[in-house]
Amino acid sequence: MSAEQIPLAKPVLGEEEERAVVEVLRSGQLSLGPRLGEFERDFASAVGAAHASAVSSGTAGLHLALRAVGVQDGDEVVTSPFSFVASANVVLLERARPVFADIDPLTLNLDPDAASAAIGERTKALLPVHIFGYPADMAAFDAIAARHGLGVVEDACEALGASYPGGDAVGSRPNPAVFAFYANKQLTTGEGGMVTTGDAAVKQRVDSERNQGRAPNMDWLDHDRLGFNYRLSDLACAIGSAQVGRLARLLSSRARVAALYREALDGIEGLTLPCEDRGDATRGWFVFVVQLPRDIERDEVIRALASRGIQSKPYLPAIHLMSFYRERFGHREGEFPVCEDVAARSIALPFFPEMSDAQVERVAGELRAVLARAPA
Numbered sequence: 001m002s003a004e005q006i007p008l009a010k011p012v013l014g015e016e017e018e019r020a021v022v023e024v025l026r027s028g029q030l031s032l033g034p035r036l037g038e039f040e041r042d043f044a045s046a047v048g049a050a051h052a053s054a055v056s057s058g059t060a061g062l063h064l065a066l067r068a069v070g071v072q073d074g075d076e077v078v079t080s081p082f083s084f085v086a087s088a089n090v091v092l093l094e095r096a097r098p099v100f101a102d103i104d105p106l107t108l109n110l111d112p113d114a115a116s117a118a119i120g121e122r123t124k125a126l127l128p129v130h131i132f133g134y135p136a137d138m139a140a141f142d143a144i145a146a147r148h149g150l151g152v153v154e155d156a157c158e159a160l161g162a163s164y165p166g167g168d169a170v171g172s173r174p175n176p177a178v179f180a181f182y183a184n185k186q187l188t189t190g191e192g193g194m195v196t197t198g199d200a201a202v203k204q205r206v207d208s209e210r211n212q213g214r215a216p217n218m219d220w221l222d223h224d225r226l227g228f229n230y231r232l233s234d235l236a237c238a239i240g241s242a243q244v245g246r247l248a249r250l251l252s253s254r255a256r257v258a259a260l261y262r263e264a265l266d267g268i269e270g271l272t273l274p275c276e277d278r279g280d281a282t283r284g285w286f287v288f289v290v291q292l293p294r295d296i297e298r299d300e301v302i303r304a305l306a307s308r309g310i311q312s313k314p315y316l317p318a319i320h321l322m323s324f325y326r327e328r329f330g331h332r333e334g335e336f337p338v339c340e341d342v343a344a345r346s347i348a349l350p351f352f353p354e355m356s357d358a359q360v361e362r363v364a365g366e367l368r369a370v371l372a373r374a375p376a
């Protein structure tokens, strides 16, 4: 008998989503209808944000958020090389330059001291990423931004459900924060994103630029600025609202799986687990990424797990070492040693809210067995 296949991720979709989608289909208003504002209000209230703007993806949201804090041609934005490539790409979309700085070895987030050292005359903004749902040190980034007069955009694409030290939810601060709703995320609309902000003017600008530069009070086909089609359909918004309705359950299921993993993987020599919450900051569980012991062939481990029916993947590669970034900016190995070490050793294990205790134990048991056999 072949072993059960355990995928990396699996969205949880319920009857609420089905009902909501059918309702929108029957309404005939598939975009720019009432579900857009509803989803924005539901989401803003879930994270304690003053305003929220739904957009077509996290990437679209980051792009508009950078424009909203004034990033332009020729500027520099200091950000993390240990992220999904979108957080650097969006800087290039505005013909600005992403300037990387190394990460903290524990949280894997942009290191504030390294970020501070990377600031130059052209720096316009900081773009910390709450990687794997663990909140970046925003108090430190606020202090740096204040000292240098910089804008701040948070990449919260992986961090729904996280909270900063002090207990406020990620997304509730005055600066723009951007969430993503791709199928593997805590909340999914298939594709989608949200920009939260404390500033009504930023909300207004994002709303206009996602819709070809049309102000909300303008007539059809009148536009007073350059914009994009970054709209999110009412179908997607309806799915989003249904998921906000059971967000607490979705998040606690993920936290349950993470706690099971932590227990099941305890004590494997050289294996680094995601950092525990520090102080009263809390992670919004998105993925379960472990760093393999040094000198272990990562690809071998991934292959061995796959042969036992378990999906895993390298997660994440260092952005500055991707071919496009090497060629465009001349990046080389050795520039950001902490990031490079972590990126070379990390793998994502299967992680989704409905993982059973037995599935977690099987993944952990197989990983333990594979590592015990791997050549040192």
Ligand SMILES: Cc1ncc(COP(=O)(O)O)c(C=O)c1O
Pocket: 057, 058, 059, 060, 083, 084, 086, 087, 129, 155, 157, 158, 180, 181, 182, 191, 192, 193
């Ligand atoms: C850290 C980070 N930034 C940005 C994005 C981009 O989001 P999207 O795929 O919705 O454009 C993602 C999503 O995968 C992400 O994980």
